[in-house]
Amino acid sequence: MIHIENLTVIFNAGTPDERAALDGLALSVPKGQWISVIGSNGAGKTTLLNAIAGSVPIAGGSVVLDGIDRSGEPEYRRARIIGRVRQDPTAGTAPDMTVMDNLALASRKGPRRLLPAKPASLKRRLLERLAELGMGLEDRSGENVSRLSGGQRQALALLMAAMTGPAVLLLDEHTAALDPRNADIVMSLTRRFVRDFGLTALMVTHDMRRALADGDRLVMMHEGGIVADLSGEGKAAASVEDLVRLFREVRGEEYAEDRDLLA
C-alpha cells in the first residue's frame, strides 16, 4: 500500500532556476494494485519514484508505505522494502559478480517474504526462479553478469527487484532500452511477477498502448501533479487517441501539433 499526500520536491530552491518537480501531489495505491504512469518529458514521473524511494529530498508532504510514514527515512533503509528497475539494463545488477551472487545479494536485501531461509533451499529456489525466466540463465548462474545481453540483464534485474516481495515495485521505463522482442519478454515477466508475487507496482512508460493494456490503473502526470486517473471501465474504454487528446488539453494549444505522442 502506498499513501502519498501533498508531496513536493523543489530543485534549485532559492535560485533563479528553482523548479517544483512535484507540486503537492497526492496518490493512494491499494495493496496489489498496478499503476501505469504516463506524462511528457519533465512531468515529474522519475522524481515521483525517486521521492517514494528516498533518492531525492522532499520539501513537503508524506510518503506512507505499508502503513508506516517513510518520509524521513534514508534511501538505504527504504531500499529493503522497495524493488526498483530503471531504464538502463546495466543499472540493476553488479556486472563483475556472477548471476547467482547477484541473486543471493538481492535475496538478502529484501524482506524475504517469499524466499526460504535455509541456504541450500534458497539456492535451489533461486535456480528455479532463473529457469522460470525462460532465458537459459539457470545454466549460466556461475557466469559474470557483464557477459549477459541487455534483455537478460533486465530480466535478471526485474527478478532481483520482485522476488523478495517488496512493499512496492518501481519500474522506470524499464523496457525502453530493449529491442521489441526483449521488451515483450520483460513485459510478460513483469505481468507474471506482479500477479504471482501480489505486488503493488508503479510503472512509468512512454508507451501509451502498453499503459492502457497493462496494469489496473493509469495515471497521467503534468508539471508535477496528476492530471488524469483512470481505472476500471474508464480505463478499459480509453484509447490511445483519448490519451493524446488529454495530453494536448493539459499542455495547451502551443503543443497541439505534437505528433510524436502517437509514435
Ligand SMILES: Nc1ncnc2c1ncn2[C@@H]1O[C@H](COP(=O)(O)OP(=O)(O)OP(=O)(O)O)[C@@H](O)[C@H]1O
Ligand atoms: N537532479 C535534478 N536537478 C535539477 N532539476 C531536476 C533534477 N531532476 C529532475 N529535475 C527537473 O525536474 C523536472 C521533472 O523531472 P523528471 O526527471 O521527474 O521528469 P520525467 O517525467 O521523469 O521525464 P522523462 O519522461 O524525460 O524521464 C524536470 O523539469 C527536470 O528538469
Ligand SMILES: [Mg+2]
Ligand atoms: Mg523520467
